Amino acid sequence: xxxxxxxxxxxxxxxxxxxxxxxxxxxxxxxxxxxxxxxxxxxxxxxxxxxxxxxxxxxxxxxxxxxxxxxxxxxxxxxxxxxxxxxxxxxxxxxxxxxxxxxxxxxxxxxxxxxxxxxxxxxxxxxxxxxxxxxxxxxxxxxxxxxxxxxxxxxxxxxxxxxxxxxxxxxxxxxxxxxxxxxxxxxxxxxxxxxxxxxxxxxxxxxxxxxxxxxxxxxxxxxxxxxxxxxxxxxxxxxxxxxxxxxxxxxxxxxxxxxxxxxxxxxxxxxxxxxxx
Numbered sequence: 001x002x003x004x005x006x007x008x009x010x011x012x013x014x015x016x017x018x019x020x021x022x023x024x025x026x027x028x029x030x031x032x033x034x035x036x037x038x039x040x041x042x043x044x045x046x047x048x049x050x051x052x053x054x055x056x057x058x059x060x061x062x063x064x065x066x067x068x069x070x071x072x073x074x075x076x077x078x079x080x081x082x083x084x085x086x087x088x089x090x091x092x093x094x095x096x097x098x099x100x101x102x103x104x105x106x107x108x109x110x111x112x113x114x115x116x117x118x119x120x121x122x123x124x125x126x127x128x129x130x131x132x133x134x135x136x137x138x139x140x141x142x143x144x145x146x147x148x149x150x151x152x153x154x155x156x157x158x159x160x161x162x163x164x165x166x167x168x169x170x171x172x173x174x175x176x177x178x179x180x181x182x183x184x185x186x187x188x189x190x191x192x193x194x195x196x197x198x199x200x201x202x203x204x205x206x207x208x209x210x211x212x213x214x215x216x217x218x219x220x221x222x223x224x225x226x227x228x229x230x231x232x233x234x235x236x237x238x239x240x241x242x243x244x245x246x247x248x249x250x251x252x253x254x255x256x257x258x259x260x261x262x263x264x265x266x267x268x269x270x271x272x273x274x275x276x277x
Contacts, residue, residue, distance in 0.1 A: 034117035036259025134234030155227035187212030191219030
């Protein structure tokens with residue numbers, strides 16, 4: 001086994017053992033929260049929280065509105081692990097570092113992963129504040145977290161990506177949306193590295209190749225989640241509309257404000273999903 005894989009396995013084991021000593025239970029579901037979307041963490045019952053800086057081998061989250069805190073507790077009658085903030089390529093982290101929490105989540109025994117993010121929408125039917133249930137993605141980051149030696153204990157050399165986002169969970173989300181009268185969109189996410197926002201020509205190209213929304217995260221975590229055998233649901237909040245013909249400068253503070261304003265309805269959907277899976 002390569003030195004890289006030996007090091008990765010050792011790090012996963014050390015982090016899992018550190019957390020298990022602190023919490024003494026195994027979470028069933030992991031939730032990774034995106035920009036401005038941390039309010040679901042306030043609904044956790046009997047929470048136990050750790051700053052990322054205190055967790056072995058975790059990075060620091062430097063993105064705006066990412067608290068950099070791991071919270072474990074009860075939500076919807078299930079044990080969940082919630083990441084209040086994630087890591088991004090534009091922060092200078094490697095894909096191994098960005099996706100390491102997904103490996104830890106699997107190592108702790110979880111079977112399901114929910115990911116949220118804030119996105120720009122190229123689909124003209126989407127509006128600010130809409131919830132988009134991700135049906136697929138396009139990796140436009142130019143990198144892949146699975147490049148390099150593979151450990152079959154972590155996942156297969158050539159993982160199948162025909163269903164990165166669980167059809168079962170998508171159908172369940174739609175059912176809950178109808179029951180709660182919560183309008184949901186469905187769409188394809190394209191992942192880019194950032195940190196700059198896109199040009200008019202780039203938005204036009206992304207829409208042309210089949211993307212509905214764009215963001216700077218999620219894709220690496222989903223690839224590793226599929227590799228690890230997790231069942232995955234991706235949920236986006238539209239925070240800006242990226243129609244090339246009417247494109248205007250984007251205020252990051254406004255993006256965060258819109259995400260936070262849409263959080264209550266997203267929280268409601270996530271809580272019902274946790275109960276149902």
